[in-house]
Amino acid sequence: MRCVLLFAWLTLRVTAAKCSASFFSSLLPQNYSLSYASHVPENGTFTDSWADGNATSLPEGCAVGLQVQTANGSQFQMAMYLPSDWNNRFMATGNGGFGGYTAWISMGALAQYGFATLSTNTGHQSSQLDGSWALNNPEAIINWAWRAMHMGVVIGKNITTGFYNSSIQYSYYAGCSTGGRQGLKEVQEFPDDFDGALIGAPAWWMDNLPVYGAWLGAHNLPVNASYHVSPQQLQMLAREAVRQCDPQDGVEDGIVMRPRECKFTLEPLHCTSSVNISSTCFSDAQMGTVQYILDDWVSITEGDEPVSLDADWIYDFLLNVTSYNWADLNYGMIELSNAINPGTAQASKFDISAFKERGGKIIHYHGYADEIIPTESSRYYYDHVRGAFLNSLTTVTDFYRFFYIPGMEHCTSSSMQEAPWYIGAALQPAAVQGLTYGVPGYEDRYHDSILALMAWTENDTAPDYLVATKYIDDDISKGIQRQRPLCPYPQLALYVNGDVNQSTSWICN
Numbered sequence: 001m002r003c004v005l006l007f008a009w010l011t012l013r014v015t016a017a018k019c020s021a022s023f024f025s026s027l028l029p030q031n032y033s034l035s036y037a038s039h040v041p042e043n044g045t046f047t048d049s050w051a052d053g054n055a056t057s058l059p060e061g062c063a064v065g066l067q068v069q070t071a072n073g074s075q076f077q078m079a080m081y082l083p084s085d086w087n088n089r090f091m092a093t094g095n096g097g098f099g100g101y102t103a104w105i106s107m108g109a110l111a112q113y114g115f116a117t118l119s120t121n122t123g124h125q126s127s128q129l130d131g132s133w134a135l136n137n138p139e140a141i142i143n144w145a146w147r148a149m150h151m152g153v154v155i156g157k158n159i160t161t162g163f164y165n166s167s168i169q170y171s172y173y174a175g176c177s178t179g180g181r182q183g184l185k186e187v188q189e190f191p192d193d194f195d196g197a198l199i200g201a202p203a204w205w206m207d208n209l210p211v212y213g214a215w216l217g218a219h220n221l222p223v224n225a226s227y228h229v230s231p232q233q234l235q236m237l238a239r240e241a242v243r244q245c246d247p248q249d250g251v252e253d254g255i256v257m258r259p260r261e262c263k264f265t266l267e268p269l270h271c272t273s274s275v276n277i278s279s280t281c282f283s284d285a286q287m288g289t290v291q292y293i294l295d296d297w298v299s300i301t302e303g304d305e306p307v308s309l310d311a312d313w314i315y316d317f318l319l320n321v322t323s324y325n326w327a328d329l330n331y332g333m334i335e336l337s338n339a340i341n342p343g344t345a346q347a348s349k350f351d352i353s354a355f356k357e358r359g360g361k362i363i364h365y366h367g368y369a370d371e372i373i374p375t376e377s378s379r380y381y382y383d384h385v386r387g388a389f390l391n392s393l394t395t396v397t398d399f400y401r402f403f404y405i406p407g408m409e410h411c412t413s414s415s416m417q418e419a420p421w422y423i424g425a426a427l428q429p430a431a432v433q434g435l436t437y438g439v440p441g442y443e444d445r446y447h448d449s450i451l452a453l454m455a456w457t458e459n460d461t462a463p464d465y466l467v468a469t470k471y472i473d474d475d476i477s478k479g480i481q482r483q484r485p486l487c488p489y490p491q492l493a494l495y496v497n498g499d500v501n502q503s504t505s506w507i508c509n
């Protein structure tokens with residue numbers, strides 16, 4: 001016993017001593033330079049100048065920052081956390097929207113499992129909604145599209161093996177939104193980078209997604225038009241959708257579990273008299289606009305143009321302009337977007353057999369109430385991967401499973417439906433008050449999607465279902481409100497009997 005303790009103590013001492021600028025500099029080839037190397041004590045907090053926020057509750061370890069030259073004077077910043085008590089595994093995480101930041105909040109959660117973790121700022125600094133950095137900046141677009149992630153992973157693995165003087169047993173990825181797209185891009189183009197990937201609500205269809213969103217937004221302009229629908233009225237639409245589409249799963253609890261079985265009709269919201277006011281119904285003119293917004297696609301206008309997440313794609317990635325008349329927007333913009341395919345960001349390769357052949361596993365999830373990325377774009381991707389494997393003996397479910405999360409919005413939360421959504425995935429811990437990582441009390445491969453991915457990759461125990469958790473007010477100190485199974489597509493959860501708030505009262509079918 002004393003021997004084991006001494007050995008553990010020595011390991012910690014060695015890794016703490018290695019956490020120095022001189023050690024990491026010695027590992028770096030040309031074009032890679034060290035930004036910092038900082039030892040962090042147990043339960044420490046860390047962030048850097050490029051970060052989205054603080055990593056908290058860190059296990060003791062080493063925080064490392066690098067600057068990497070890519071091409072033609074462009075560069076990106078990357079960050080790593082190397083816990084002293086390492087689980088022999090590597091896990092990278094991604095970004096959101098057009099965001100440029102090192103993802104320290106998510107890295108902090110992953111480090112607590114014992115992973116050596118990594119993220120990059122994708123080659124620029126910006127908020128998630130700001131694409132203005134891309135204007136006339138093709139190298140920066142490539143860095144954001146895929147290059148920073150891939151180059152970061154390659155050097156990050158070298159740094160990990162150098163630091164621990166030991167090989168990496170398994171390499172993983174977890175990310176949501178743009179992070180989901182970054183993960184799919186890796187699986188498609190660099191299948192050797194990861195053994196397993198947890199892909200959330202991926203913005204994979206980049207050439208269509210923002211243009212379509214802008215198109216919907218432009219259809220709702222100008223704001224003083226008789227047909228303009230306000231964001232408040234869209235809330236009314238959402239409430240009506242829940243009213244009509246909730247009962248199909250066998251329980252009327254405000255949670256839409258089986259939306260495909262609902263034949264939604266707008267008629268109940270159509271004003272029948274001139275006295276109806278806009279807060280309760282849609283006018284004749286507005287009905288046409290609302291029809292456009294249906295079918296899982298929701299985009300709203302803010303001010304006099306589509307939301308920046310959509311508009312900036314057209315300004316800064318496609319046209320290279322600083323103003324645009326939204327009334328001119330037509331189908332040609334989708335064609336232009338597909339022709340330019342900025343940075344080859346779109347992650348639309350359906351034949352991912354190389355990833356399958358190396359034993360790779362994918363768990364993909366998407367909130368059924370996602371207000372930013374259409375849920376059905378994930379189903380479309382999954383169905384097309386299934387199509388790509390039709391002529392082989394491979395069953396896609398042997399290595400790739402897709403889970404809808406009913407009621408979940410974009411990557412986290414279910415504020416309107418109070419549906420169980422939490423599976424410990426990328427970005428999720430930070431959306432629960434008092435939680436720093438994982439699913440406390442349920443550290444198993446059903447409740448924690450990170451553990452599910454590891455179990456499938458390492459032990460070949462496939463996830464036949466997951467269990468999502470909803471904490472009261474998304475605050476862990478208030479306790480669990482409900483748990484419910486998530487089923488691998490095309491199955492969905494169906495209530496059988498018992499307490500509706502217990503996952504065991506439901507089956508997948």
Ligand SMILES: *[C@@H]1O[C@H](CO)[C@@H](O)[C@H](O)[C@H]1NC(C)=O
Pocket residue numbers: 043057
């Ligand atoms: C960890 O640090 C936080 C704040 O920095 C503190 O509130 C908490 O009590 C600490 N936990 C432990 C186990 O030391």
Ligand SMILES: *[C@@H]1O[C@H](CO)[C@@H](O)[C@H](O)[C@H]1NC(C)=O
Pocket residue numbers: 045047052053054
């Ligand atoms: C990060 O932590 C520092 C000190 O621990 C604190 O001053 C700062 O406000 C925190 N930043 C964020 C974004 O929470």
Ligand SMILES: *[C@@H]1O[C@H](CO)[C@@H](O)[C@H](O)[C@H]1NC(C)=O
Pocket residue numbers: 030031069070071072073074
């Ligand atoms: C370093 O970057 C420069 C331009 O940024 C490039 O020309 C050169 O090939 C790179 N060197 C290596 C070893 O990658």
Ligand SMILES: *[C@@H]1O[C@H](CO)[C@@H](O)[C@H](O)[C@H]1NC(C)=O
Pocket residue numbers: 071072
């Ligand atoms: C650098 O830019 C030039 C001119 O735009 C281009 O031809 C070249 O391919 C670029 N180099 C790399 C490595 O991207």
Ligand SMILES: *[C@@H]1O[C@H](CO)[C@@H](O)[C@H](O)[C@H]1NC(C)=O
Pocket residue numbers: 134135136137138141317318319320340342
């Ligand atoms: C705008 O610039 C990008 C590179 O940043 C380029 O790919 C694209 O073709 C340009 N668009 C037009 C319409 O020239």
Ligand SMILES: *[C@@H]1O[C@H](CO)[C@@H](O)[C@H](O)[C@H]1NC(C)=O
Pocket residue numbers: 028029154155158
């Ligand atoms: C990573 O390590 C491999 C094997 O030692 C080496 O071939 C490669 O050049 C290294 N790459 C970088 C970017 O350091």
Ligand SMILES: *[C@@H]1O[C@H](CO)[C@@H](O)[C@H](O)[C@H]1NC(C)=O
Pocket residue numbers: 165
């Ligand atoms: C790395 O590990 C090998 C054995 O796996 C050992 O021979 C070598 O001395 C170690 N190097 C360092 C720098 O600790």
Ligand SMILES: *[C@@H]1O[C@H](CO)[C@@H](O)[C@H](O)[C@H]1NC(C)=O
Pocket residue numbers: 222224225226
């Ligand atoms: C909307 O506002 C614009 C500019 O303020 C004005 O020219 C136009 O007549 C208005 N349209 C309607 C339908 O009120």
Ligand SMILES: *[C@@H]1O[C@H](CO)[C@@H](O)[C@H](O)[C@H]1NC(C)=O
Pocket residue numbers: 268269270271272273275276280281
């Ligand atoms: C509109 O007004 C009519 C008559 O007052 C009423 O019957 C109908 O329910 C109202 N519709 C809505 C959607 O509020």
Ligand SMILES: *[C@@H]1O[C@H](CO)[C@@H](O)[C@H](O)[C@H]1NC(C)=O
Pocket residue numbers: 445451454455456458459
């Ligand atoms: C693999 O299975 C073994 C034996 O049941 C278990 O101890 C281990 O935790 C599993 N590994 C993972 C990553 O789930």
Ligand SMILES: *[C@@H]1O[C@H](CO)[C@@H](O)[C@H](O)[C@H]1NC(C)=O
Pocket residue numbers: 481482499500501
């Ligand atoms: C299930 O949870 C909801 C919301 O918290 C609550 O209203 C309902 O009473 C619960 N049902 C049971 C059977 O506990």
